[in-house]
Amino acid sequence: METLERILSAHQFFQGLEPRHLALLVGCATNVRFAADEFMLRTGAEANQFFLIREGKVALEINAPGRVPIIVQTLHENEILGWSWLIPPYHWHFDARAVKPTRAVALDGKCMRTKCEADHDLGYELLKRFAHIIEERLQQTRLQLLDVYGTPTR
Protein backbone atom coordinates (compact mmCIF):
# COMPACT_ATOMS: atom_id res chain seq x y z
CA MET A 1 0.00 0.00 0.00
CA GLU A 2 1.26 3.45 -0.90
CA THR A 3 2.13 5.58 2.12
CA LEU A 4 0.95 9.17 2.36
CA GLU A 5 4.58 10.28 2.48
CA ARG A 6 5.24 8.61 -0.85
CA ILE A 7 2.05 10.03 -2.36
CA LEU A 8 2.96 13.55 -1.25
CA SER A 9 6.53 13.32 -2.48
CA ALA A 10 5.34 12.02 -5.87
CA HIS A 11 2.90 14.88 -6.38
CA GLN A 12 4.21 17.65 -8.61
CA PHE A 13 3.40 20.32 -6.04
CA PHE A 14 5.75 18.86 -3.44
CA GLN A 15 8.54 17.78 -5.76
CA GLY A 16 11.96 18.68 -4.34
CA LEU A 17 10.60 19.46 -0.88
CA GLU A 18 13.05 18.56 1.92
CA PRO A 19 12.25 15.20 3.57
CA ARG A 20 11.98 16.83 7.02
CA HIS A 21 9.30 19.21 5.70
CA LEU A 22 7.50 16.40 3.96
CA ALA A 23 7.47 14.43 7.21
CA LEU A 24 5.86 17.43 8.95
CA LEU A 25 3.13 17.70 6.30
CA VAL A 26 2.20 14.03 6.38
CA GLY A 27 0.67 14.65 9.81
CA CYS A 28 -1.83 17.06 8.19
CA ALA A 29 -2.75 14.81 5.25
CA THR A 30 -5.60 12.37 4.62
CA ASN A 31 -6.66 10.42 1.55
CA VAL A 32 -10.09 11.43 0.25
CA ARG A 33 -12.43 10.35 -2.56
CA PHE A 34 -15.32 12.15 -4.16
CA ALA A 35 -18.04 10.69 -6.36
CA ALA A 36 -18.99 12.36 -9.65
CA ASP A 37 -21.06 15.50 -9.00
CA GLU A 38 -20.13 15.60 -5.32
CA PHE A 39 -19.10 19.02 -4.01
CA MET A 40 -15.58 19.26 -2.59
CA LEU A 41 -16.07 22.81 -1.37
CA ARG A 42 -18.84 25.36 -1.23
CA THR A 43 -18.77 29.13 -1.53
CA GLY A 44 -18.74 30.86 1.85
CA ALA A 45 -17.89 27.74 3.85
CA GLU A 46 -14.83 27.65 6.06
CA ALA A 47 -11.68 27.02 4.05
CA ASN A 48 -9.92 24.56 6.26
CA GLN A 49 -8.07 22.38 3.76
CA PHE A 50 -6.56 22.16 0.32
CA PHE A 51 -6.40 19.26 -2.09
CA LEU A 52 -3.69 17.65 -4.14
CA ILE A 53 -5.65 16.05 -6.96
CA ARG A 54 -4.33 12.57 -7.73
CA GLU A 55 -6.92 11.43 -10.22
CA GLY A 56 -10.16 12.76 -11.70
CA LYS A 57 -11.46 16.14 -12.69
CA VAL A 58 -12.83 19.05 -10.64
CA ALA A 59 -14.87 22.01 -11.88
CA LEU A 60 -14.55 25.41 -10.21
CA GLU A 61 -17.94 27.05 -10.44
CA ILE A 62 -19.47 30.43 -9.74
CA ASN A 63 -23.06 30.16 -8.74
CA ALA A 64 -25.42 33.09 -9.31
CA PRO A 65 -29.08 32.81 -8.19
CA GLY A 66 -31.45 32.11 -11.07
CA ARG A 67 -28.64 31.22 -13.46
CA VAL A 68 -26.91 28.04 -14.47
CA PRO A 69 -23.55 27.83 -12.63
CA ILE A 70 -20.61 28.98 -14.74
CA ILE A 71 -17.56 26.73 -14.83
CA VAL A 72 -14.52 29.00 -14.81
CA GLN A 73 -11.82 26.35 -14.67
CA THR A 74 -11.33 22.62 -14.46
CA LEU A 75 -8.52 21.03 -12.46
CA HIS A 76 -6.95 17.64 -13.04
CA GLU A 77 -4.45 15.16 -11.67
CA ASN A 78 -1.25 16.73 -10.35
CA GLU A 79 -2.98 20.07 -9.79
CA ILE A 80 -3.92 21.91 -6.60
CA LEU A 81 -7.36 22.91 -5.42
CA GLY A 82 -7.79 25.70 -2.86
CA TRP A 83 -5.63 28.39 -1.33
CA SER A 84 -8.21 30.26 0.77
CA TRP A 85 -6.99 28.30 3.82
CA LEU A 86 -3.90 30.55 3.63
CA ILE A 87 -5.69 33.88 3.61
CA PRO A 88 -7.95 35.24 6.38
CA PRO A 89 -10.89 35.03 6.92
CA TYR A 90 -10.42 31.51 5.49
CA HIS A 91 -13.61 31.17 3.45
CA TRP A 92 -14.05 29.61 0.00
CA HIS A 93 -14.89 31.94 -2.89
CA PHE A 94 -16.05 29.27 -5.36
CA ASP A 95 -17.82 25.95 -5.48
CA ALA A 96 -15.70 22.98 -6.47
CA ARG A 97 -17.49 19.94 -7.87
CA ALA A 98 -15.99 16.60 -8.86
CA VAL A 99 -16.89 16.18 -12.55
CA LYS A 100 -15.94 12.52 -12.38
CA PRO A 101 -14.80 10.25 -9.54
CA THR A 102 -11.85 12.04 -7.98
CA ARG A 103 -9.10 10.91 -5.63
CA ALA A 104 -7.10 13.49 -3.71
CA VAL A 105 -5.02 14.12 -0.65
CA ALA A 106 -6.61 16.68 1.66
CA LEU A 107 -4.25 18.76 3.80
CA ASP A 108 -5.75 20.30 6.89
CA GLY A 109 -5.48 24.10 6.76
CA LYS A 110 -5.25 24.76 10.53
CA CYS A 111 -2.64 22.03 10.92
CA MET A 112 -0.66 23.50 7.99
CA ARG A 113 -0.83 27.04 9.34
CA THR A 114 0.35 25.89 12.76
CA LYS A 115 3.31 24.03 11.26
CA CYS A 116 4.21 26.95 9.00
CA GLU A 117 4.18 29.34 11.98
CA ALA A 118 6.41 26.97 13.93
CA ASP A 119 8.83 26.42 11.03
CA HIS A 120 9.20 29.52 8.87
CA ASP A 121 11.45 27.69 6.40
CA LEU A 122 8.54 25.37 5.67
CA GLY A 123 6.15 28.34 5.54
CA TYR A 124 8.33 30.22 3.06
CA GLU A 125 8.78 27.14 0.88
CA LEU A 126 5.04 26.54 0.75
CA LEU A 127 4.26 30.20 0.07
CA LYS A 128 6.68 30.20 -2.88
CA ARG A 129 4.90 27.19 -4.32
CA PHE A 130 1.45 28.70 -3.81
CA ALA A 131 2.60 32.07 -5.18
CA HIS A 132 3.64 30.30 -8.39
CA ILE A 133 0.20 28.70 -8.73
CA ILE A 134 -1.59 31.96 -7.90
CA GLU A 135 0.48 33.81 -10.53
CA GLU A 136 -0.24 31.13 -13.13
CA ARG A 137 -3.99 31.24 -12.45
CA LEU A 138 -3.99 35.05 -12.47
CA GLN A 139 -2.36 35.05 -15.92
CA GLN A 140 -4.88 32.53 -17.16
CA THR A 141 -7.77 34.58 -15.78
CA ARG A 142 -6.41 37.68 -17.53
CA LEU A 143 -6.32 35.78 -20.79
CA GLN A 144 -9.89 34.59 -20.25
CA LEU A 145 -10.95 38.19 -19.60
CA LEU A 146 -9.47 39.22 -22.95
CA ASP A 147 -12.05 37.00 -24.64
CA VAL A 148 -9.58 36.50 -27.47
CA TYR A 149 -11.95 34.32 -29.50
CA GLY A 150 -14.77 36.87 -29.44
CA THR A 151 -15.76 38.90 -32.49
CA PRO A 152 -13.17 41.66 -33.00
CA THR A 153 -14.52 45.17 -32.51
CA ARG A 154 -12.88 48.51 -33.21
Next chain:
Amino acid sequence: MNAAAANCLAPRPCRIRRVLRESHDTFTLELHAGDGIDGFAFKPGQFNMLYVFGVGEVPISVSSDPTRPDLLLHTTRAVGVVTQAMRRLRRGASIGVRGPFGTPWPIEHATGRDVVLIAGGIGLAPLRPVLYEIAAHRKDFGTVALLYGARSPEDMLFRRELQRWGTADAIDVFATVDRAMGPWPGHVGVVTGLIPRASFDPMNTVAMICGPEVMMRFSAAGLRQRGMPLDAIYLSMERNMKCAVGFCGHCQFGPSFVCKDGPVFAYEHIKRLLELREI
Protein backbone atom coordinates in the same frame (compact mmCIF):
# COMPACT_ATOMS: atom_id res chain seq x y z
CA MET B 1 3.20 43.73 -64.93
CA ASN B 2 3.99 40.46 -66.69
CA ALA B 3 1.42 37.87 -67.76
CA ALA B 4 2.08 35.51 -64.81
CA ALA B 5 1.64 38.32 -62.29
CA ALA B 6 -1.53 39.54 -64.00
CA ASN B 7 -2.86 35.98 -64.00
CA CYS B 8 -2.46 35.56 -60.25
CA LEU B 9 -4.56 38.69 -59.75
CA ALA B 10 -7.50 37.35 -61.78
CA PRO B 11 -10.03 35.29 -59.81
CA ARG B 12 -11.29 32.06 -61.36
CA PRO B 13 -15.05 31.67 -61.00
CA CYS B 14 -16.07 28.46 -59.27
CA ARG B 15 -19.45 26.98 -58.27
CA ILE B 16 -20.22 26.38 -54.59
CA ARG B 17 -21.26 22.79 -53.85
CA ARG B 18 -22.23 23.24 -50.20
CA VAL B 19 -22.19 25.74 -47.35
CA LEU B 20 -21.68 23.89 -44.06
CA ARG B 21 -22.61 25.51 -40.77
CA GLU B 22 -19.85 24.88 -38.21
CA SER B 23 -21.14 27.11 -35.39
CA HIS B 24 -23.41 30.14 -34.93
CA ASP B 25 -20.95 32.42 -36.77
CA THR B 26 -18.59 30.04 -38.58
CA PHE B 27 -19.16 28.22 -41.85
CA THR B 28 -17.31 26.18 -44.46
CA LEU B 29 -17.56 26.67 -48.22
CA GLU B 30 -17.16 23.49 -50.23
CA LEU B 31 -15.88 23.69 -53.81
CA HIS B 32 -15.29 20.75 -56.15
CA ALA B 33 -12.82 20.45 -59.01
CA GLY B 34 -14.64 20.43 -62.32
CA ASP B 35 -17.08 23.09 -61.15
CA GLY B 36 -14.95 25.80 -62.76
CA ILE B 37 -11.44 24.74 -61.76
CA ASP B 38 -9.45 21.61 -62.71
CA GLY B 39 -7.84 20.94 -59.32
CA PHE B 40 -6.85 22.63 -56.10
CA ALA B 41 -3.26 21.68 -55.25
CA PHE B 42 -2.11 23.52 -52.13
CA LYS B 43 0.15 23.06 -49.13
CA PRO B 44 -1.19 23.10 -45.55
CA GLY B 45 -1.12 26.64 -44.22
CA GLN B 46 -1.65 28.37 -47.56
CA PHE B 47 -4.62 30.61 -48.27
CA ASN B 48 -6.78 31.65 -51.19
CA MET B 49 -8.35 34.99 -51.99
CA LEU B 50 -12.10 34.46 -52.24
CA TYR B 51 -14.11 37.02 -54.18
CA VAL B 52 -17.82 37.52 -53.54
CA PHE B 53 -18.74 39.19 -56.81
CA GLY B 54 -19.95 42.72 -56.35
CA VAL B 55 -19.00 42.78 -52.67
CA GLY B 56 -15.28 42.20 -52.22
CA GLU B 57 -12.37 39.86 -51.77
CA VAL B 58 -10.89 38.36 -48.57
CA PRO B 59 -8.04 35.97 -47.72
CA ILE B 60 -9.23 32.66 -46.29
CA SER B 61 -6.99 29.74 -45.29
CA VAL B 62 -7.64 26.42 -46.93
CA SER B 63 -9.10 23.97 -44.40
CA SER B 64 -9.37 20.83 -46.55
CA ASP B 65 -7.32 17.69 -47.01
CA PRO B 66 -4.20 18.38 -49.12
CA THR B 67 -4.21 14.77 -50.34
CA ARG B 68 -7.60 15.41 -52.01
CA PRO B 69 -7.06 18.13 -54.63
CA ASP B 70 -10.57 17.47 -56.00
CA LEU B 71 -12.14 19.09 -52.94
CA LEU B 72 -11.48 22.57 -51.59
CA LEU B 73 -12.79 23.78 -48.24
CA HIS B 74 -12.51 27.21 -46.66
CA THR B 75 -13.72 27.75 -43.10
CA THR B 76 -14.29 31.26 -41.86
CA ARG B 77 -16.30 33.42 -39.49
CA ALA B 78 -18.92 35.85 -40.70
CA VAL B 79 -17.47 39.00 -39.14
CA GLY B 80 -17.20 41.54 -41.96
CA VAL B 81 -19.18 42.68 -44.98
CA VAL B 82 -17.57 40.16 -47.35
CA THR B 83 -17.71 37.12 -45.07
CA GLN B 84 -21.30 37.91 -44.11
CA ALA B 85 -22.21 38.05 -47.82
CA MET B 86 -20.25 34.82 -48.30
CA ARG B 87 -22.31 33.08 -45.65
CA ARG B 88 -25.48 34.00 -47.54
CA LEU B 89 -24.25 32.24 -50.71
CA ARG B 90 -25.96 28.96 -51.52
CA ARG B 91 -25.26 25.83 -53.56
CA GLY B 92 -24.71 26.71 -57.22
CA ALA B 93 -23.67 30.31 -56.53
CA SER B 94 -20.42 31.48 -58.10
CA ILE B 95 -17.40 32.66 -56.17
CA GLY B 96 -14.00 33.91 -57.39
CA VAL B 97 -10.91 31.98 -56.29
CA ARG B 98 -7.27 33.16 -56.53
CA GLY B 99 -4.39 31.22 -55.07
CA PRO B 100 -3.02 29.37 -53.32
CA PHE B 101 -0.71 31.93 -51.75
CA GLY B 102 1.75 32.15 -48.89
CA THR B 103 4.18 29.99 -46.99
CA PRO B 104 3.11 26.54 -45.73
CA TRP B 105 3.48 24.92 -42.31
CA PRO B 106 6.88 23.20 -41.93
CA ILE B 107 5.59 19.62 -42.11
CA GLU B 108 8.78 18.30 -43.72
CA HIS B 109 10.78 19.82 -40.86
CA ALA B 110 8.51 17.97 -38.41
CA THR B 111 9.04 14.54 -39.96
CA GLY B 112 10.57 12.10 -37.47
CA ARG B 113 9.89 14.45 -34.56
CA ASP B 114 7.11 15.09 -32.06
CA VAL B 115 4.55 17.65 -33.15
CA VAL B 116 2.49 20.06 -31.05
CA LEU B 117 -0.33 21.94 -32.74
CA ILE B 118 -1.96 24.76 -30.77
CA ALA B 119 -5.15 26.20 -32.18
CA GLY B 120 -7.36 28.95 -30.84
CA GLY B 121 -10.90 29.53 -32.13
CA ILE B 122 -11.05 29.72 -35.92
CA GLY B 123 -7.27 29.02 -35.88
CA LEU B 124 -8.09 25.33 -36.03
CA ALA B 125 -9.12 25.72 -39.68
CA PRO B 126 -5.62 26.52 -41.08
CA LEU B 127 -4.20 23.65 -38.99
CA ARG B 128 -6.74 21.09 -40.17
CA PRO B 129 -4.78 20.32 -43.38
CA VAL B 130 -1.74 19.58 -41.19
CA LEU B 131 -3.79 17.11 -39.17
CA TYR B 132 -4.97 15.41 -42.38
CA GLU B 133 -1.39 15.22 -43.63
CA ILE B 134 -0.12 13.80 -40.33
CA ALA B 135 -2.99 11.30 -40.16
CA ALA B 136 -2.17 10.13 -43.70
CA HIS B 137 1.51 9.57 -42.78
CA ARG B 138 1.14 8.94 -39.05
CA LYS B 139 4.18 6.65 -38.77
CA ASP B 140 6.47 9.42 -40.00
CA PHE B 141 5.92 11.43 -36.80
CA GLY B 142 6.50 10.87 -33.09
CA THR B 143 3.97 11.94 -30.51
CA VAL B 144 1.42 14.33 -31.96
CA ALA B 145 -0.64 16.59 -29.70
CA LEU B 146 -3.41 18.97 -30.66
CA LEU B 147 -4.24 21.61 -28.05
CA TYR B 148 -7.41 23.40 -29.03
CA GLY B 149 -9.08 26.30 -27.24
CA ALA B 150 -12.47 27.78 -28.01
CA ARG B 151 -14.66 30.39 -26.39
CA SER B 152 -17.43 28.01 -25.31
CA PRO B 153 -18.57 24.44 -26.08
CA GLU B 154 -20.95 25.81 -28.74
CA ASP B 155 -18.04 27.50 -30.54
CA MET B 156 -15.96 24.34 -30.94
CA LEU B 157 -15.26 23.48 -34.58
CA PHE B 158 -14.92 20.11 -36.33
CA ARG B 159 -16.16 18.17 -33.28
CA ARG B 160 -16.50 14.84 -35.06
CA GLU B 161 -13.00 15.15 -36.47
CA LEU B 162 -11.56 16.07 -33.08
CA GLN B 163 -12.90 12.77 -31.85
CA ARG B 164 -11.61 10.84 -34.86
CA TRP B 165 -8.11 12.33 -34.67
CA GLY B 166 -7.98 11.23 -31.04
CA THR B 167 -9.20 7.69 -31.60
CA ALA B 168 -8.36 6.53 -35.14
CA ASP B 169 -5.28 8.66 -35.79
CA ALA B 170 -3.45 8.34 -32.44
CA ILE B 171 -3.29 12.08 -31.92
CA ASP B 172 -3.47 13.35 -28.33
CA VAL B 173 -6.36 15.78 -28.55
CA PHE B 174 -6.81 18.22 -25.68
CA ALA B 175 -9.71 20.62 -26.08
CA THR B 176 -10.67 23.37 -23.68
CA VAL B 177 -13.13 26.25 -23.54
CA ASP B 178 -12.76 29.60 -21.82
CA ARG B 179 -16.06 29.15 -20.00
CA ALA B 180 -18.86 26.65 -19.82
CA MET B 181 -22.30 26.31 -18.31
CA GLY B 182 -24.34 23.24 -17.46
CA PRO B 183 -23.21 19.67 -17.85
CA TRP B 184 -20.04 20.26 -19.90
CA PRO B 185 -17.75 17.27 -19.28
CA GLY B 186 -14.63 18.72 -20.95
CA HIS B 187 -11.86 21.04 -19.85
CA VAL B 188 -12.38 24.69 -18.91
CA GLY B 189 -9.49 27.14 -18.94
CA VAL B 190 -7.24 28.85 -21.44
CA VAL B 191 -5.44 26.83 -24.10
CA THR B 192 -2.02 27.70 -22.67
CA GLY B 193 -3.03 25.75 -19.55
CA LEU B 194 -2.97 22.59 -21.67
CA ILE B 195 0.72 22.91 -22.57
CA PRO B 196 2.02 21.28 -19.36
CA ARG B 197 -0.41 18.39 -19.89
CA ALA B 198 0.81 17.42 -23.36
CA SER B 199 3.45 14.75 -23.67
CA PHE B 200 6.34 15.62 -26.02
CA ASP B 201 10.10 15.87 -26.04
CA PRO B 202 10.79 19.64 -26.04
CA MET B 203 14.17 19.21 -27.72
CA ASN B 204 12.76 17.12 -30.55
CA THR B 205 9.44 18.79 -31.30
CA VAL B 206 8.05 21.15 -33.90
CA ALA B 207 5.20 23.39 -32.76
CA MET B 208 2.68 25.11 -35.02
CA ILE B 209 0.37 27.73 -33.52
CA CYS B 210 -2.61 29.46 -35.04
CA GLY B 211 -5.12 31.74 -33.35
CA PRO B 212 -5.49 35.28 -32.03
CA GLU B 213 -2.12 37.01 -31.70
CA VAL B 214 -2.24 37.31 -27.90
CA MET B 215 -3.02 33.62 -27.58
CA MET B 216 -0.12 32.75 -29.91
CA ARG B 217 2.28 34.93 -27.92
CA PHE B 218 1.36 33.26 -24.63
CA SER B 219 1.37 29.81 -26.22
CA ALA B 220 4.87 30.36 -27.58
CA ALA B 221 5.95 31.52 -24.11
CA GLY B 222 4.42 28.37 -22.61
CA LEU B 223 6.33 26.18 -25.06
CA ARG B 224 9.54 28.04 -24.25
CA GLN B 225 8.89 27.33 -20.56
CA ARG B 226 8.66 23.64 -21.43
CA GLY B 227 12.15 24.00 -22.92
CA MET B 228 11.40 24.25 -26.64
CA PRO B 229 13.95 26.20 -28.68
CA LEU B 230 12.80 29.34 -30.51
CA ASP B 231 13.54 27.94 -33.94
CA ALA B 232 11.15 25.00 -33.56
CA ILE B 233 8.06 27.18 -33.08
CA TYR B 234 5.98 28.45 -36.03
CA LEU B 235 3.01 30.81 -36.08
CA SER B 236 0.45 31.75 -38.70
CA MET B 237 -0.16 35.49 -38.83
CA GLU B 238 -3.25 37.29 -39.99
CA ARG B 239 -3.20 40.72 -41.61
CA ASN B 240 -5.33 42.72 -44.00
CA MET B 241 -4.18 41.09 -47.25
CA LYS B 242 -5.37 42.59 -50.51
CA CYS B 243 -3.24 41.63 -53.52
CA ALA B 244 -1.80 38.46 -51.86
CA VAL B 245 1.42 38.69 -53.87
CA GLY B 246 3.36 41.46 -52.15
CA PHE B 247 2.51 44.31 -54.53
CA CYS B 248 0.17 46.48 -52.51
CA GLY B 249 1.79 46.57 -49.06
CA HIS B 250 -1.47 46.31 -47.13
CA CYS B 251 -0.22 43.39 -45.05
CA GLN B 252 3.21 44.77 -44.22
CA PHE B 253 4.49 43.35 -40.94
CA GLY B 254 7.82 44.93 -40.05
CA PRO B 255 10.18 44.09 -42.91
CA SER B 256 7.87 41.36 -44.26
CA PHE B 257 4.62 41.02 -46.15
CA VAL B 258 2.33 38.49 -44.51
CA CYS B 259 0.86 37.45 -47.89
CA LYS B 260 4.12 36.34 -49.49
CA ASP B 261 6.64 35.96 -46.61
CA GLY B 262 3.92 34.40 -44.43
CA PRO B 263 1.33 33.68 -43.24
CA VAL B 264 3.45 31.00 -41.56
CA PHE B 265 6.52 32.50 -39.88
CA ALA B 266 9.25 31.06 -37.70
CA TYR B 267 8.67 32.48 -34.22
CA GLU B 268 12.33 33.47 -33.91
CA HIS B 269 11.91 35.88 -36.84
CA ILE B 270 8.83 37.69 -35.52
CA LYS B 271 9.08 37.36 -31.74
CA ARG B 272 10.26 40.93 -31.29
CA LEU B 273 7.50 42.32 -33.53
CA LEU B 274 4.80 40.46 -31.61
CA GLU B 275 5.86 42.22 -28.43
CA LEU B 276 5.53 45.74 -29.88
CA ARG B 277 2.39 47.75 -29.33
CA GLU B 278 2.59 49.39 -32.76
CA ILE B 279 4.68 48.59 -35.82
